[in-house]
Amino acid sequence: ILFLYMHLQDSPARNGLYSPRDGERRRVQLQPRTFQDSSASKKHTEREDPVRHGYVKDFKHADSDDISQLGIIRNPEDQKQRDEGYSHYAFNTLISDRLSLHRIIPDTRHRLCQHRQFTGSLPKASVVICFYNEAWSALLRTVWSVVDRTPSHLLHEIVLVDDNSDLPHLGEELETYVAENLPQVKVIRTGERQGLIRARIFGADHATGEVLVFLDSHCEVNVEWLEPLLERIHENQTNVAIPIIDIVDHDTFEYEASPLVRGGFNWGLHFRWDGMPGNMLIEKADYVRPIKTPTMAGGLFAMDRQYFIAMGKYDPGMDVWGGENLEISFRIWQCGGRLEIIPCSRIGHIFRKRRPYGSPGGADTMTRNSLRVAMVWMDEYKEYYFQVRPDARKKDFGDISERVALRRRLKCQPFKWYMDNVYPELTLPNNKGGGGWVRNQQIKRANANIFRAGHLMYHGSNLCVTSEQGIYDKKSLLVLGKCDKDEQSQIWKETEEGYFMLAGVLCLDIEDVPMGRSYPRIMKCHYAKGSQQWKWKGLHSRNLLNPASGKCLGAREPRAGSHISMEICNEDDKELQFEMVGSTG
Ligand code: UD2
Ligand code: MN
Secondary structure, three states: OOHHHHHHHHHHHHHHOOOOOOOOOOOOEEEEEOOOOOOHHHHHHHHHHHHHHHOOOOOOOOHHOOOOHHOOOOOOHHHHHHHHHHHHHOOOHHHHHOOOHHHHHOOOOOHHOOOOOOOOOOOOOEEEEEEEOOOOOHHHHHHHHHHHOOOOOHHHEEEEEEOOOOHHHHHHHHHHHHHOOOEEEEEEEEEOOHHHHHHHHHHHHOOOOOOOEEEEOOOOEEEOOHHHHHHHHHOOOOOEEEEEEEEEEEOOEEEEEOOEEEEEEEOOOEEEEEEHHHHHOHHHHHOOOOOOOEEEOOEEEEEHHHHHHHHHOOOOOOOOOOHHHHHHHHHHHOOOOOOEEEEEEEEEEEEEOOOOOHHHHHHHHHHHHHHHHHHHHHHHHHHHHHHHHHHHHOOOOOHHHHHHHHHHHHHOOHHHHHHOOOOOOOOOOOOOOOOOEEEHHHHHHOOOOOOOEEEEEEEEOOOOEOOOOOOOOOEEEEEEEEOOOOOHHHHHOOOOOOEEEEEOOOOEEEOOOOOOOOOOOEEOOOOOOOOOOEEEEEOOOOEEEEEOEEEEEEEEOOOOOOEEEEEOOOOOOOOEEEEEEEOOO
């Protein structure tokens, strides 16, 4: 690999590709491949099959309704491909490579979204996709899904921005493939690793469509994904439109609908999903209307290009990953725009368990970037960030004078305005009473109709019910973990109907074991009661009952790391006592 890397660095073809000053599409002179017997060239032929034939040899129906076979390991080579895929890309590339680049995915939109008419005068979009060392099949499936599911009169172009990847297939092979198959696509290269934030600025600078749409390099857009986004921007140039982000399972590649959730953040300045306040979803039509959201996850959104420029693009002082999503969210709201989730637009995204790349020099870019957000946009509220992250106080965040000047020039609102008008649900850390977490019982009275959210705490301990594998991993079991208010895999939303959603994404459920001990786990929410419905048992007791199984949540060993299990309910049993200790109403 090192050899290939050095080879690529030296290769004239590579150096002759697009640099930041040279974004125009042009054909690259082809160099003979010199790594003929490497596995890369072998994969090359395999990779081409899905495009030409719709599936890879031996796997005849690689569409979403029949992907269960695709993970089968037939020989040591398959095993190797799978293992290497996980280590390079953090998802199952064995399946991704076998799956059609044109696979059909379930239409996850609400019924009311179907058969809608759009005005004929929607603006055209430039779709900007930045990538760094992305898997071939995931990148190309992203591109093809856009080509396949976007009316050509709305697709101005697709701009693929290579952020100086060092994998061989993303070099001239990609260039050739695009030249032969994808006339809508232009490939540009940053020439030096910029990180996703500057790579997006670079991509936007080379785009010429009326509207910019940003996508990650491992997405699949769904039916009629673009029209509702464009419609909203067409109505008002200062609307920034966000799709619902569906989940493409990183292990199985199943495509799953996400529930309707909004973007929020916590005082550690981490993005989080918030359940919808109950009063926002009353009529059926509420599930399809634009929904105002305090923040965006970051990766997928549409924005008028001139507006993007006028609003100061992104903060170019931010490196690699993190923070830019809150920065652009605060900026849009505080400077007169509007951030909305458009429920009729759905895009699948592979949520990986870990990020498969680092930053140059291994720097903690998230903290540095968050500091810039705090210093430029948050006024006195930045103190709450420092309360949660005292270590950040002494860290370097570079020069922010241009962003401060931008804020002044755009005459933006103070952060307090944002808190009061856009995100009043966010409570301050340690507020009132100073005792850390507020007991949920009190919150419930104040907001009788709204779900409650917070930690599901092992009664009287400092241990909280925690997902073992993060918030997106379907089937993850639960363990006791030290309570941490920034830990998304501990934040449960209890809805009125008795569903417990972890970070607003997956639902508390139980394993389907007919006899013997069973364990709770998190699963896709189906909202059909059954094993996903829970009930606090008795008046004063704190047993959490799962009526479908007749059992209660329990922890056999009251120590961090031990698994939560389902036990015979017993209101006096200490090991079965839990309570909600919450933050927001
Ligand atoms: C989320 C966002 C992501 C970004 C990030 C915070 C979604 C679905 N994803 O994390 O878009 O806002 O939060 O910063 O909302 N990339 C580069 N150069 C780099 C590193 C990454 O071009 O140095 C590309 C990468 O290949 C990918 C995109 O940037 O296409 C986003 O990166 P990610 O997928 O690792 O971020 P994710 O989804 O964990
Ligand atoms: Mn991503």
